[in-house]
Amino acid sequence: MRAHGLASQAVEWTGARYADTPTVEDEIWIDARPERVWEIVAAVEEMPSMSNELRAVEWCDGATGPAVGARFVGYSKHDALGEWSTTSYVVECTAPETLAWAVTDPDDPSARWRFTLRPEGAGTRLSQWVQLGPGRSGLSFAIDAMPDKEQKIVFVRLREFEAGIRRTLAAVKERAEAAR
Template sequence: MKWTGAHYTDKPTVEVRTWIDAPPERVWALVCDIGLMPGMSEELRSVEWLDGATGPAVGARFLGRSKHPAFGEWATTSYVIEYEPGRVFAWAVQDPAEPSAVWRFRLHTGGGGTELSQWMQMGPGRSGLSVAIDRMPEKEQKIVFVRMREFEHNMTVTLEHIKRLAEAR
């Protein structure tokens, strides 16, 4: 795990990695199936492609619905901003020019398996966390820290699910 940033304006990031004893094609198929993601997440409730898209491609959009005990329920539209089959799948949440978050899966192959990483950047665009920071600016660093730790935990769980599915086939 690698974590950076202390303030929202720092655009903090977190990255989690795992080694999967499975060929990259198998891992890639799981990473690109956004319909699997709600079953791997404590927050994400549903995901659906928009505009007739059936899978990732640069410019494709999808709607995600989430729920969190402190933030309630919300929906966001994400835009695929990077897509290299077998290697990288990334999306920006809300406005691609000023996203509230950017998420990325990256695969590296070798040694008879696949290294999978999931990375995310908070901000620079406003998000639900911005509202909490606006209400308690003196607690910004703690708010950001706690949320980044939640992301780290959820990403670790997601990668564990993908690893289990890929290695079971």
């Protein structure tokens, strides 16, 4: 399915459990060079303006941008999950190709996120990917409270991530193409 330049693979009911470390990925073609797209993706502190959940980002330890080992705190809000903050660790940073971070613990993350940029024609193919778990997260508490609903809880969260990824990719595209 293609809509608004997004190549989408909608999350399908798979009966996945949290321990399966399920993933969601989507991509978009952007009429801008990878270096321009990278400027937007690497400005992690600007991501809240492209997200329904993420409210603010602060770099830690004097960092001002992504580099392997750099940390940032993200402040989020969700109607059903409340408000929380997490520390993320940049685990891969190769400009202008890949930016990835692990949430909470780089060795046992509650989630992993990644942007991948590939030159394509006169533009860039940008993908965003997320993996739940394997470390515990706020979602784990919901699953603990309702273990019989785990698969539905995971499915709903993956659908929310899918919608968030689509929104982020569309916003990056709009910003990168507006700068031409």
